[in-house]
Amino acid sequence: MKYSEYSVVIIGSGAAGLYSALKISQQIALPDGIILITKSKLGESNSMYAQGGIVGVIHQNKDDSVELHVKDTINAGAGLCDIDAVKDISEASDVVINDLISSDINFDEDDNGNLNFTLEAAHSVRRILHSGGDATGKNITTGLMKKVLEDETITIQENSIAVELLIDMDNNCKGVILYNELTGEHEIVYTSALVLATGGVGQVYKYTTNPECTTGDGIALAYNAGAIIQDMEFIQFHPTALALSSESKNRFLISEAVRGEGAKLINHDGKEFMASYHDKRELAPRDVVARAIFSEMKKDHASNVFLNASIIGCKKLLDRFPTISKKCRENGIDISQKPIPVAPAAHYTMGGIKSTIEGRTSIKGLYAIGEVASTGLHGANRLASNSLLECVVMAYELADYLSFANLSIPKKIDEAIRLTIEKYSSALSDDEYDIEQLKNNLKNIMWDNVGIVRTQESLKKAKEEVLKLKKEFKRDSKCLNTQEYEYRNMLTIAMLIIDSALARKESRGAHTRMDYKQSNEHALHTEVVKSTERKLVNVE
Numbered sequence: 018m019k020y021s022e023y024s025v026v027i028i029g030s031g032a033a034g035l036y037s038a039l040k041i042s043q044q045i046a047l048p049d050g051i052i053l054i055t056k057s058k059l060g061e062s063n064s065m066y067a068q069g070g071i072v073g074v075i076h077q078n079k080d081d082s083v084e085l086h087v088k089d090t091i092n093a094g095a096g097l098c099d100i101d102a103v104k105d106i107s108e109a110s111d112v113v114i115n116d117l118i119s120s121d122i123n124f125d126e127d128d129n130g131n132l133n134f135t136l137e138a139a140h141s142v143r144r145i146l147h148s149g150g151d152a153t154g155k156n157i158t159t160g161l162m163k164k165v166l167e168d169e170t171i172t173i174q175e176n177s178i179a180v181e182l183l184i185d186m187d188n189n190c191k192g193v194i195l196y197n198e199l200t201g202e203h204e205i206v207y208t209s210a211l212v213l214a215t216g217g218v219g220q221v222y223k224y225t226t227n228p229e230c231t232t233g234d235g236i237a238l239a240y241n242a243g244a245i246i247q248d249m250e251f252i253q254f255h256p257t258a259l260a261l262s263s264e265s266k267n268r269f270l271i272s273e274a275v276r277g278e279g280a281k282l283i284n285h286d287g288k289e290f291m292a293s294y295h296d297k298r299e300l301a302p303r304d305v306v307a308r309a310i311f312s313e314m315k316k317d318h319a320s321n322v323f324l325n326a327s328i329i330g331c332k333k334l335l336d337r338f339p340t341i342s343k344k345c346r347e348n349g350i351d352i353s354q355k356p357i358p359v360a361p362a363a364h365y366t367m368g369g370i371k372s373t374i375e376g377r378t379s380i381k382g383l384y385a386i387g388e389v390a391s392t393g394l395h396g397a398n399r400l401a402s403n404s405l406l407e408c409v410v411m412a413y414e415l416a417d418y419l420s421f422a423n424l425s426i427p428k429k430i431d432e433a434i435r436l437t438i439e440k441y442s443s444a445l446s447d448d449e450y451d452i453e454q455l456k457n458n459l460k461n462i463m464w465d466n467v468g469i470v471r472t473q474e475s476l477k478k479a480k481e482e483v484l485k486l487k488k489e490f491k492r493d494s495k496c497l498n499t500q501e502y503e504y505r506n507m508l509t510i511a512m513l514i515i516d517s518a519l520a521r522k523e524s525r526g527a528h529t530r531m532d533y534k535q536s537n538e539h540a541l542h543t544e545v546v547k548s549t550e551r552k553l554v555n556v557e
């Protein structure tokens with residue numbers, strides 16, 4: 018098998034992957050260079066589609082403070098935030114956001130040239146920075162891509178999916194196996210620092226705001242390698258995705274900022290309903306709004322409710338939400354005149370690979386940053402716009418951490434690694450799979466049974482059905498192509514979510530059990546670890 022060696026290997030080209038590549042390259046003289054590997058085109062990611070903005074607890078905002086932001090984050094997190102992680106990320110935000118600004122990432126300003134902060138649900142002050150109105154993710158991602166492409170020390174490899182981590186007998190991560198879609202071959206990359214920046218798991222659900230690449234690969238790879246996986250039951254369902262039909266499609270997001278600017282949710286009778294669910298109405302925490310909409314939809318036997326944004330006024334809508342206005346117009350909806358059909362969709366993965374804010378995990382040499390990681394920042398429910406902040410702060414802190422690490426390439430390949438590599442030289446059985454259909458079956462099972470509300474019965478039913486799908490898919494390690502690898506990973510993710518949801522016998526944040534409606538005052542994080550004989554590193 019073809020192999021290469023790099024001091025640092027980064028998997029994923031969203032905000033976390035791109036910014037970490039840039040910071041590491043700027044800060045560290047790497048003996049063997051750095052490679053950024055991504056499974057489709059550079060920048061194709063959740064980050065590219067982020068609209069509303071990024072939390073900026075920065076000195077330019079006199080109304081805000083770390084204390085206020087910490088309080089709001091912890092309130093939204095429903096008692097499960099890691100307070101140190103929240104404080105550290107909030108405190109780092111001033112330096113990191115200002116570093117982005119000095120790296121030519123422009124945020125919108127008012128007529129006097131001051132940064133323009135907006136409000137989103139469950140924030141007590143205006144603190145969300147945005148760019149291009151509602152194109153924040155696109156502008157951050159393309160801005161970072163430009164810098165990464167200009168940096169000659171960063172090698173980029175597209176169309177390559179990471180399929181297995183190389184872990185030695187002492188539980189050190191020594192590299193990764195890739196499947197290169199262009200050559201149809203498997204390749205090995207050895208390294209001393211393997212960074213997973215592979216994003217979330219939205220694609221395991223029938224309705225999601227996430228693009229195709231979000232199949233949970235990084236979490237599945239880390240789980241298979243024996244890393245601690247935390248809080249997978251907490252999947253955030255965004256309340257307002259554009260619901261044009263009930264087909265199984267990735268859904269365009271109608272950002273929370275639209276509600277932040279005054280839009281109202283109405284049911285099929287044209288009546289506002291949020292007042293009967295929460296005193297903050299449209300700006301209640303996301304899980305509350307998503308459940309309220311779900312409940313209205315059930316009451317009306319409907320597949321959507323509506324968001325009336327006409328109150329905001331035509332000019333402001335066009336200035337502030339150009340992308341949303343355009344997308345709706347293309348689908349025959351003038352949002353200054355007509356209400357927008359919306360419904361909840363899977364949006365964000367609060368759980369993931371247990372890690373510190375520098376991305377350290379329970380496996381030495383393996384780092385996880387961004388949405389793939391679980392630092393405890395979000396607890397049981399993410400506060401809007403905290404995720405892009407977490408991505409860039411973790412990337413920044415990782416670069417700092419690695420500047421003190423020994424980044425020389427491991428020379429010794431032990432028996433555990435040799436056996437892992439050997440599997441990829443074997444021939445595949447000639448079973449054929451309709452992966453598109455199999456993925457759809459899985460997404461339906463997850464949406465119907467492991468969605469916005471769950472019960473022991475629905476979770477057990479899902480488990481039985483997913484186990485059946487697993488049994489029918491006879492590829493344990495080596496697969497035929499990217500689609501098969503993604504499906505294999507989605508099956509693993511589905512099981513992790515189901516098992517964690519079964520284990521949490523309470524309702525908390527984004528996890529609603531109809532059979533355990535109360536919260537348990539002694540609630541802890543849920544951890545799942547594949548049984549291996551490896552000694553794990555303490556993630557503190």
Ligand SMILES: Cc1cc2nc3c(=O)[nH]c(=O)nc-3n(C[C@H](O)[C@H](O)[C@H](O)COP(=O)(O)OP(=O)(O)OC[C@H]3O[C@@H](n4cnc5c(N)ncnc54)[C@H](O)[C@@H]3O)c2cc1C
Nearest residue numbers: 029030031033056062063064069070179216387388402405
């Ligand atoms: C529609 C939408 C709107 C959002 N709006 C906001 C917002 O306004 N504010 C906010 O803070 N957050 C928002 N979020 C959430 C936020 O965008 C994400 O949490 C964040 O961008 C995640 O960044 P990331 O770099 O961790 O992962 P991603 O941006 O998802 O990047 C993951 C990368 O890894 C690659 N990859 C995955 N698996 C593999 C593999 N096996 N091998 C190689 N490459 C792989 C993918 O192709 C991709 O390039 C939004 C999300 C969506 C979907």
